[in-house]
Each structure stands twice: as structure tokens, then as C-alpha cells.
């Protein structure tokens with residue numbers, strides 16, 4: 001037996017496989033040029049890329065962003081491979097929406113990942129709007145307990161829901177429900193967009209509710225609007241295409257977050273594609289950097305394939321630190337002197 005939430009996950013993956021342009025390839029970070037040091041005065045093999053996140057040590061500031069979960073062999077394979085690779089490389093992993101656990105009991109096992117990732121940071125995920133559709137605090141806690149999570153991502157996805165044929169679009173009155181959740185959940189609640197970015201107003205709203213972690217998930221990478229366009233019931237329904245590039249580009253979202261740096265941790269995601277995008281994000285104030293799509297295909301293959309991608313990104317990130325003359329992350333974080341100019345696109 002299967003249900004709509006479960007089928008949807010597979011349809012999303014197939015849409016991404018079929019249409020490369022669901023990754024919008026905005027390359028917004030290319031406009032930022034860094035201060036190359038010809039005399040870096042650091043030893044490449046002594047650079048310390050490690051960071052603390054949610055009370056645990058990561059080998060470098062990478063998070064595999066939320067993708068999937070459900071009752072399907074492909075989905076179980078993806079999550080298992082991601083968890084093994086995250087543990088092996090010392091990076092964080094967030095799972096996709098766990099709502100499906102409650103509509104399709106067979107989906108639960110795809111989120112039972114602690115056995116594969118006993119020590120690293122794992123993050124649960126639930127759509128905030130579901131708090132208006134019968135998803136209560138007890139279910140959020142169950143989602144966290146099932147994963148053994150260090151935090152819960154509450155994703156905010158109004159565009160995706162608006163374009164989705166069966167979308168849940170009543171976002172009214174959510175803040176008081178989120179406030180109760182923040183108060184009662186045993187782990188921190190983190191806000192996250194899914195590719196349209198969080199604005200200053202969203203950050204302020206979250207701070208008032210006690211949220212201390214914000215994943216900006218700006219535009220420039222995966223477009224949920226375009227993915228949902230492929231699922232539109234009516235072929236003449238172009239809403240998803242019209243809005244495919246809607247939102248706040250991730251570097252701009254980082255700038256908007258700047259005044260709140262003392263009050264919260266920011267995660268940069270949405271269109272980051274290599275270690276250079278990561279270092280630019282840290283310079284702009286990100287404590288952690290997330291990527292989703294770059295890990296999807298390797299995760300369908302094997303844990304080793306995911307490890308290879310992570311190690312490539314690590315090498316890019318470390319090389320960038322070397323070329324900036326930086327020996328640890330603290331000296332990179334918010335160091336605006338490392339930005340030489342913000343100019344034209346490469347293309």
C-alpha cells in the first residue's frame with residue numbers, strides 16, 4: 001500500500017533526474033572575488049577546517065541538506081548511503097520531511113539512521129505548515145526520536161505548496177504553534193526555506209519565537225517551483241515555471257542576516273556547488289553550509305560515491321583557505337577583508 005506523500009518523493013527525484021534545469025545554476029557566488037594571497041604564510045596540511053555545530057565537532061562546515069525519506073527501496077538506499085558517508089567524513093546530515101512516517105508506517109525505517117551514523121549531527125525535518133493540518137508537537141517529538149536527531153528543521157515552503165497540485169497553503173496563525181513547539185521539543189527547532197531564502201522579517205519572527213538556527217536556503221540552486229511544475233495536473237498550468245527563479249539569492253540572504261549574527265547561527269544553502277561557494281558563505285557569516293542536489297545521484301549509487309563528492313568539496317574548501325592564508329575557520333568567519341570585490345557574473 002502506498003500514499004500520496006510517499007509517491008510524491010519518488011516523483012520529485014524523477015523530475016530532478018529528467019530535467020537538469022530544476023537546478024537553476026544561478027552561480028550567484030561567482031560575483032564575489034576573494035583576496036588571493038601569493039604569500040599565504042600557512043602550511044596546507046596544517047589547516048584546521050573543523051567547526052562545532054549543535055554541540056558536536058564536524059570535520060569541516062558541511063551539511064548534507066534535507067532530501068528524502070519514505071517507504072521505497074530507492075529512498076532507503078539514498079538515506080542509508082548518506083548516513084554512512086556523513087559519519088565516515090564527519091559532516092552533518094538532515095533528512096527529508098518526516099510527515100510520511102505517519103501516513104505510511106513502512107517509511108519509518110528510512111529515518112532510523114543512528115545505527116549508520118552513531119556520532120555525527122543528524123537533523124529531523126517537518127513542514128511548518130503541517131502544524132495547521134493536524135501535525136502536533138507529539139508527532140514532531142516522535143520524528144526527532146525516530147532519527148535520534150540533534151535538532152528539528154521546520155521547513156517553510158509557501159511557494160512549493162502554492163504550486164503543488166495538492167499543496168497545503170494555509171500558513172495563517174503558525175507563529176503561536178511554532179512558539180509552543182520551540183518551548184516543548186527536547187531539541188532545538190531550526191527554520192529553513194527550501195530554495196527561496198529567508199528574509200530579515202522571517203529571521204526576526206523566528207528570533208521572537210526562540211529560534212536560534214536559520215538555514216537561509218536561498219535561490220540559485222534547486223527550484224521546487226520548477227519541480228512541482230512537472231507534477232501539475234494541467235499541462236497548461238505554468239505557475240511553477242513563472243516562479244522558478246523567485247526568491248532571495250543565497251549571498252544576498254546572508255547579507256540580510258548580518259545584523260542578527262550575534263543572536264543566531266546561520267546555515268548557507270541553496271545553489272552552493274563547491275568548496276569555493278562554501279568559503280564565500282563562511283566569509284559572509286555562515287557557520288555551516290548545506291548542499292542537497294549534488295549528493296542525490298551519488299547517494300543512489302553507494303556510500304563511497306557520496307564520500308568521494310564530500311572529499312572533493314573538502315579539498316576545494318581547504319585549498320581556498322590555503323590561498324586566502326587562513327589556518328582556521330574562526331579567522332575566515334565574517335572576515336570581510338577577504339573579499340576583494342563583488343563584480344560581474346563569470347558568464
Ligand SMILES: Cc1cc2nc3c(=O)[nH]c(=O)nc-3n(C[C@H](O)[C@H](O)[C@H](O)COP(=O)(O)O)c2cc1C
Pocket residue numbers: 012013016065066067068095096097125153155192193194195217220221222269270271272290291292293294296
Ligand atoms: C530530492 C530533494 C528532496 C528535498 N526534500 C526536502 C524536504 O523534504 N524538506 C526540506 O526541507 N527540503 C527538501 N529539499 C530542499 C533542500 O534541502 C534544499 O533546501 C534545496 O534543494 C536547495 O539546496 P540545493 O540548491 O543545494 O539543492 C529537497 C531537495 C531535493 C534535491
